[in-house]
Amino acid sequence: MRLFVALDIDANIRGRIARFLDGVREFAPEARWVRPESLHVTLKFIGEKSGNEADEIKQALTIITLDAFDLNIRGYGFFPGARAPRVFWIGIEAGPQLATLAATIDERLAQLNIPKEEHAFNAHLTLARGAGGSSSPRKQKADRPNRKFQRLQEKLGALSAPEFGTMTAREFFLYQSQLSPGGSKYTKLAGFALR
Secondary structure, three states: OEEEEEEOOOHHHHHHHHHHHHHHHHHOOOOEEOOHHHOOEEEEEEEEOOHHHHHHHHHHHHOOOOOOEEEEEEEEEEEOOOOOOOEEEEEEEEOHHHHHHHHHHHHHHHOOOOOOOOOOOOOEEEEEEOOOOOOOOOOOOOOOOOOOOHHHHHHHHOOOOOEEEEEEEOEEEEEEEEOOOOOOEEEEEEEEEOO
16 A cells, blocks of 8 residues: 555635635646645655555554644745746745654654655645646756746736645644545545644
């Protein structure tokens, strides 16, 4: 099974994001848009693991004891940048607790021989990926200026930065991702409380 660790998004914030998506989706019709019910803040992508390995991961995550913290969801951007955008995202502002949680999860899972992250944690919610080509948020050698998100960038440039609200992260989850032609389906396998 394909696994990752993430924070869920509060229903009221998810609703605000859904209304925002309804208003901007038409400006990048070729993009692959994320369904609002699938939104989550990825803390660690794990990859393919067996059922026994999933049980070991659950045990490792149970030991994490960190405090709950607030997230402010606002603004937007493009990966790897506005000039050659492949991914459209909205931002997450949080104190150091969010990065600490991601780093702690990374450390715990490294003890199970799950490779550590190569890049610094960058909190965001992916809203859309450019159709065709790589959907990687990192710069690629083949990057060229593209126009897939040009109309969306123009429309957003005329607006103030969107504010979606603040929530308190009280738990994180181990998810299973099942790929399908209609988009990925995410299932929560276990939850882990923050104090």
